[in-house]
Amino acid sequence: MKTVAAVLRAITDKRPYGESRPMQLEEVELGAPRAGELLVRIEAAGVCHSDISVVDGSRVRPLPMALGHEAAGIVEEVGHGVRGVKVGDHVVLTFVPSCGICGECSSGRPALCTPAAAANGAGSLLHGPSLLKGADGKVIHHHVGVSGFARHAVVARESAVVVPRDLPLETAALFGCAVLTGTGAVLNTASVRPGQSVAVFGLGGVGLASVMGAVVANAWPVIAVDPVPAKRELALQLGATAVFAPEEAEKGVKDLTGGGAEFTFEAAGIPAVLEAAFRTTRRGGTTVAMGLPHPSRTLSLPALAFAGLGQSLVGSYMGSASPQRDIPRYIALWRAGRMPVDRLQSATMPLEQINEAFESLAAGNAVRQVLLPHARQGAKG
Ligand SMILES: [Zn+2]
Ligand SMILES: [Zn+2]
Numbered sequence: 001m002k003t004v005a006a007v008l009r010a011i012t013d014k015r016p017y018g019e020s021r022p023m024q025l026e027e028v029e030l031g032a033p034r035a036g037e038l039l040v041r042i043e044a045a046g047v048c049h050s051d052i053s054v055v056d057g058s059r060v061r062p063l064p065m066a067l068g069h070e071a072a073g074i075v076e077e078v079g080h081g082v083r084g085v086k087v088g089d090h091v092v093l094t095f096v097p098s099c100g101i102c103g104e105c106s107s108g109r110p111a112l113c114t115p116a117a118a119a120n121g122a123g124s125l126l127h128g129p130s131l132l133k134g135a136d137g138k139v140i141h142h143h144v145g146v147s148g149f150a151r152h153a154v155v156a157r158e159s160a161v162v163v164p165r166d167l168p169l170e171t172a173a174l175f176g177c178a179v180l181t182g183t184g185a186v187l188n189t190a191s192v193r194p195g196q197s198v199a200v201f202g203l204g205g206v207g208l209a210s211v212m213g214a215v216v217a218n219a220w221p222v223i224a225v226d227p228v229p230a231k232r233e234l235a236l237q238l239g240a241t242a243v244f245a246p247e248e249a250e251k252g253v254k255d256l257t258g259g260g261a262e263f264t265f266e267a268a269g270i271p272a273v274l275e276a277a278f279r280t281t282r283r284g285g286t287t288v289a290m291g292l293p294h295p296s297r298t299l300s301l302p303a304l305a306f307a308g309l310g311q312s313l314v315g316s317y318m319g320s321a322s323p324q325r326d327i328p329r330y331i332a333l334w335r336a337g338r339m340p341v342d343r344l345q346s347a348t349m350p351l352e353q354i355n356e357a358f359e360s361l362a363a364g365n366a367v368r369q370v371l372l373p374h375a376r377q378g379a380k381g
Helices: 049-055 114-122 169-189 205-216 229-237 246-257 271-279 304-309 323-335 351-362
Strands: 002-008 023-030 037-046 071-078 090-093 139-142 152-156 160-163 198-201 222-225 242-244 261-266 281-289 312-315 345-350 368-372
Touching: 002 351, 023 152, 023 351, 037 090, 037 169, 049 351, 071 152, 071 169, 090 169, 160 169, 160 323, 169 205, 169 261, 169 323, 169 345, 169 368, 198 205, 198 246, 198 271, 205 222, 205 229, 222 229, 222 246, 229 242, 242 246, 246 261, 246 271, 261 271, 271 281, 345 351, 351 368
Parallel strands: 198 222, 198 261, 222 242, 261 281, 281 312, 345 368
Antiparallel strands: 002 023, 037 071, 037 152, 037 368, 071 090, 090 160
C-alpha cells in the first residue's frame, strides 16, 4: 500500500532543524504484513531525544530510515499466525520486539533481547527484511521496528501491546518510550522502596516519568534537577518534593538527604550530568544511567567510590521493561490518577511540523510533543 512516512536520508547537526529540515515527508510503499506482523494506522507519535540522536549521528543507524519509536494506533490488518491481537484493537508500540525465547528473554531480560537488537541494528523487522520502499524503489529502513512518524506502519506482533480503548491514543504513545524507560528504571532497574531517597537529573519525558515512578514507589525525598525552570515546576506538580538547577544540585541534594541520595537517575545522555549524578549519590547508593550519550564519549569517575564507598553505577535500557507486563500496570496507575502521564504532553501537532518539533525538543523547550499523522496541517496547534 501507499502511505506517508517521515524519512531521514542524511545525518546533520545543522540547526535550527526548522531550516535544515532533516526529516522529509515522503509517499512510500509499505508491504503487507507477513506472518507474525500487524498493519497499524498510526494515530499519535511522540518526539523523543533518541530520534534527534539518529538525526545528528549520535546513534548510528542505517539510512535512509523512517524514524519514530514512540507511537500508538489502531490495528488494520493482522498477518498469519498472529495471536492476541485483532483488527480494531488499540495498540502501543514498543521499540524492542522481544522474541521471548532467546537467552536474554529467557533470563527475564526481554529489553535486551538478542534477535530484537539485531533487527533494530539492521533497520529491519523481527520477522524479515524491510517492507518500506521510497519512490525510487530502494529500501527505506525501519526505526527500531516501529517507524511511527508515518500514517501507517507494519510491525512485529512482539512490538505491540494491546491497550484499553478509553486511553486516548495521544497519551498512549507516551507509554511506549518515556514511561517504559523512565518509570521502569525506578521500579524495575532500581527497585526503589518506600522512604528511599531519589534524585532525577534531566527532566524531559523520560526523567519526568522517573519522577512519577519515584512518587508511585513512595520514595522520599524525590528531588528533580534541570536547567529549565518550567520543567522543574512541572516536576513539582508531578510530586517531586524539591527541585534544583544543575549548579545548585550537588549541595542541595546532599543537604536534603544527609550526604547524598540512595538512588540517582540520569536522563540527559550527557557524561558530565551522569558524573554529577554519581557525585550526589550517597555511600552504598546506586546511580542509574538512562540517557544515551554519543558512543565516543567516556566517563571520569572517582575509582575508589566503587569498592571504597560501595557505590554502584548501573545501566537501564528501556527501563528493564517487560512491556506486555508493565504497560498495563502503568495504564492502571494512570487510570487511578497516580501517574498523570498526559501531563508530559506539551503539544500536539500535525506530522508536517516534525522538523519544528525536533528543533523545539533540541532547544530544551518541550517535554513531549505528539505528532498526529492524520491531522490536517493548521487544524490543531
Ligand atoms: Zn525514546
Ligand atoms: Zn529474545
